[in-house]
Amino acid sequence: MTNKKELNTGWNFDNSYTNLPNSFFTSVKPNPVSSPKLIILNAPLAAELGLNIQALQSEDGAASLAGNQIPEGAFPLAQAYAGHQFGHFTMLGDGRAMLLGEQITPEGKRVDIQFKGSGRTPYSRGGDGRAALGPMLREYIISEAMHALGIPTTRSLAVVSTGEQVIREAALPGAILTRVAASHLRFGTFQYAAKWGTAEEIRSLADYALKRHYPDVEEDENRYLSLLKEVIKRHAMLIAKWQLAGFIHGVMNTDNMTISGETIDYGPCAFMDTYDPETVFSSIDVQGRYAYGNQPYIAGWNLARFAETLLPMLHDDEEKAIQLAQEAISEFIELYRRNWLSGMRAKLGLFNEEQQDESLLENLLSMMKEYRADYTNTFRALTIDNLEDHALFKTEEFAQWHELWQARLGRQDEDESSSKQLMKSSNPAVIPRNHRVEEALEAAVKQDDYSVMERLLGVLSNPYAHSPEQEEFCTLPPDSLGPFRTFCGT
């Protein structure tokens, strides 16, 4: 085995998180695995990060992506955090993840490099610290698809299999995902500090978050109120993008909401096929708390939990602090709605605003719900003017709606081709449909055949292309009216 200094992977770490008080993390070592094998490497992302692709593809590269070798400059640590899980507050922390370090990219950007599935930590509670191959590939596929759709998200750099099994409902092959994120600061990190930390500790966390993610407001007179408002703005944008793409996160616990406004934790998530706001993906979400249509309200609820952690810093007078927080939080739904509306206008090829746009949209969505229309394909069909053989398009109701829409398009200055262009860049032709993701995972995990996943990743990397190769990925699941199925075992 070559010496790690000879393995010039290109890591360029500068670890700022370690400057926070010790209570925010525990220094850890990844638990070496028996036979690391590189399953997939995201070469374009590696290049963006300034990494040496060939070195990472070597045997030693795989060992380093499994945590068997710690690169120079890394400072592996497990982050402490808490969170509301399905409404219940609990202490959490990285139980199977660890921050390897913060990479400074050639463009001077700072990003977290994190292993997920790299062994037990002091926060593992009863868990084994490990992850199964299927779910790590699932996170890889969906996070990269989200990125290509233009939705802020953590990224996936690589998956290595460990050569070891993890025991879930059955014995499954183990794997480690290398995740890249603007940071792993979560609402839950603040909740942890507010519950168990000192006033100084929470203040140092808030200052750190400001410096790292919102430097423009760092000098504001009430910078903690500005932090709250900026996080609200980012989430108003993020959740609008989720809703517009038909994405269901599945576990919007406060530990799965980032301060940076990136989507994190691709557990039981999916893109909606047939349009129904009540769609729930996770089988453990028996009450539908995290249903598609609830996501904006849950985000508002989570933001309120984040706001509570900042109260002592918003104002010396408690009542005044509560009032400031409430005012900020009360703006979230309106901000979200505005972003959503503007995205929906683009999906319909509309450049300007008219008062009746909301009802035009609501009418379309309620028809889609009634006729169980496929969310993505309906907008896509409107885009390409090739109305599919679907019950919705044959109804009198739709014909009337179509006429109103055409009249509305006619009342703007832009010509038809600009409208079509706008629609094409706003309505993806292909999304990671769950049955296609499952199919790719099954071939990969059970048959060691990665070709299905590679083809899927290929089309997902260019979702707005509207190319013939995408056609076969637009088909609905065989049981499109049935309940979603989840890929078990995380």
Ligand SMILES: Nc1ncnc2c1ncn2[C@@H]1O[C@H](COP(=O)(O)OP(=O)(O)OP(=O)(O)O)[C@@H](O)[C@H]1O
């Ligand atoms: N097998 C495991 N061993 C130890 N801890 C675990 C294990 N699985 C989950 N956890 C911990 O339980 C908590 C909730 O798990 P969840 O599945 O939501 O997160 P995750 O997917 O592991 O991580 P992330 O939110 O960073 O994507 C996290 O703190 C996680 O680290």
